[in-house]
Amino acid sequence: MADLFDTPGEPVPDTAPRPLADRLRPRSLTEVIGQDQVLGPEAPLGVMLASGSLSSLIFWGPPGVGKTTIARLLADETNLHFIQISAIFTGVPELRKVFEAAKIRRQNGQGTLLFVDEIHRFNKAQQDGFLPHMEDGTILLVGATTENPSFELNAAVLSRSQVLVLERLALKDLERLAQRAEKELDRTLPLDGPAREALLEMADGDGRALLNLIEQVAAWKVKDKLNTDALSKRLMKRAAKYDKSGDEHYNLISALHKSVRGSDPDATLYWFARMLEGGEDPRYLARRITRMAVEDIGLADPQAQAVCLQSWETYERLGSPEGELALAQALVYLALAPKSNAAYAGYKAARASAKKTGSEPPPKHILNAPTSLMSDQGYGAGYQYDHDAEDGFSGQDYFPETMKRPVLYAPVERGFERELKRRLDYFTKLRLKRNE
Structure with missing residues (x-):
């Protein structure tokens, strides 16, 4: 049984x-x-x-x-x-x-x-x-x-x-499989060299798909070997593996993001094209591109965020496929822009610090005192108006009185953030001088 x-x-x-x-x-x-x-x-x-x-x-x-x-x-x-x-x-x-x-x-x-x-x-x-x-x-x-x-x-x-x-079959593996198929069929595929390579690429690493394609090609009755154009007319190209809600979606957006971060415009354009060919929504890409500008370029190039928003708006006005060119231009700009995640890192550090310190109140000297009771409690007492101070900088401490002053934002020596670092260093020296 x-x-x-x-x-x-x-x-x-x-x-x-x-x-x-x-x-x-x-x-x-x-x-x-x-x-x-x-x-x-x-x-x-x-x-x-x-x-x-x-x-x-x-x-x-x-x-x-x-x-x-x-x-x-x-x-x-x-x-x-x-x-x-x-x-x-x-x-x-x-x-x-x-x-x-x-x-x-x-x-x-x-x-x-x-x-x-x-x-x-x-x-x-x-x-x-x-x-x-x-x-x-x-x-x-x-x-x-x-x-x-x-x-x-x-x-x-x-x-x-x-x-x-288990990995996608490489072209050399697919060629071995094709040769094994030809031996089983007792005939050579009627394709010239480039067309044969195109057939292997159509399988997209899938051995079963390749054998199905070979079975179709082997059944054709043709006198001469077919070139790539003739093969393409007779066979529909197999759609690339891409699931907009699955692993391939996250793998490819990760590849795109890291190519931008790695300042490689060629790889950036390639992964962008791969996602579009897979049917990805350009609006999703526009949002992710803007996120890249905020996270990885930051204040090293403040213009980057504006470029992304403008490309997003351009796509909304033009639609596909012309609008996708605007997104491609934004990606190239991001790939070649100076990189800094200093503001992003500072923001995360600030969130962690805020969570740790809980409900610590601001120091009283920076609190407003709209009532006499609040004034009696010391609200606003000792506040120094920065515009009246030398160099327009008082150097007062604005953190809670029980909290040691942290360093959250550490700009890098790249792009526009180099100028911000110069300013920050200047204010740090003034603060030390005013608090001596």
């Missing part, structure tokens, strides 16, 4: 048509292309298999990089019964049946490798349901997710598993 979630129905005849991706599915871990960082002799899985001790695993990576294949081959390597489920289609009743079947299998002397695709789609209660069966050895869990496990999986599941990151 077939186990639950084994392949249902009658065996498929060898003569039945099979997709190229299925025909080329590796039969051993040594046939897997790419992922040396987890499969190599000194890599985590290589070490586990060599020692004969395989732990529960979470595979984190984009689609089409071999998560399911590697899990199935791990079961073969360790003589574990392989069961595959998807979190999208599996509920609690089905999970109970899986666990019961695994218990019976264990009593009969065989372990179970349970592969859970899209494991992040299980809720907390469902994820908690795996724990006792992982702990008593009923199952060895291998989960697959395209989302960051740190945010999507329970800490308890993560603590009992090792997270392995």
Whole structure:
């Protein structure tokens, strides 16, 4: 009797048509292309298999990089019964049946490798349901997710598993896969060199997508090799992987922000374009660009914030795609502007200090005294009007009387803030002189 979630129905005849991706599915871990960082002799899985001790695993990576294949081959390597489920289609009743079947299998002397695709789609209660069966050895869990496990999986599941990151296939890996496909098809793809490279790039690091594309191209009946233009007309370019609410969104905005901070206009424009190509809302980018000006340029170039606001307004007036050029110009300006986070750091330090000192009142000499009672209490007594002081600076202390004067704002020697530092140093010297 077939186990639950084994392949249902009658065996498929060898003569039945099979997709190229299925025909080329590796039969051993040594046939897997790419992922040396987890499969190599000194890599985590290589070490586990060599020692004969395989732990529960979470595979984190984009689609089409071999998560399911590697899990199935791990079961073969360790003589574990392989069961595959998807979190999208599996509920609690089905999970109970899986666990019961695994218990019976264990009593009969065989372990179970349970592969859970899209494991992040299980809720907390469902994820908690795996724990006792992982702990008593009923199952060895291998989960697959395209989302960051740190945010999507329970800490308890993560603590009992090792997270392995699977990466997009590099062009050299995709070329090896293409050559393997040509051998299986017994024909060479009808593409010239640049077109072949363009085909690999269309896959965007996804091996399964590449094999699907190759299957289409191989079916074309053409006399001569196609160039890149001809290929583009016959094939739609695969959309780049980008989820406006997921990891890719945060990864790319982080790359954009750090490129600006690192004063690299070329990288800045590249990540800006990547986000636009992925369908990002330019208004979100306009807001983030303005934030960059406030956080990372600050008073080193006070004009930067105005440039960002003007580019934002220009986008609102022009719309896409012309308005996006204004945002691009603002980004180039920010990338090349002098950088300072001194005001930002000072603001955070001030917030921390305000939280620590609680309800300390201002010193009485800077309090107004609109009533005689307040005047009797010393409000305003001893206040020195700065415009009447020498150099227009009294040097009085404006912090609470019980608080030691802190240094919160420390300007840098860059851009306009160099001038602000000169002024601050000047006032510091005057303050020391007035309080001698």
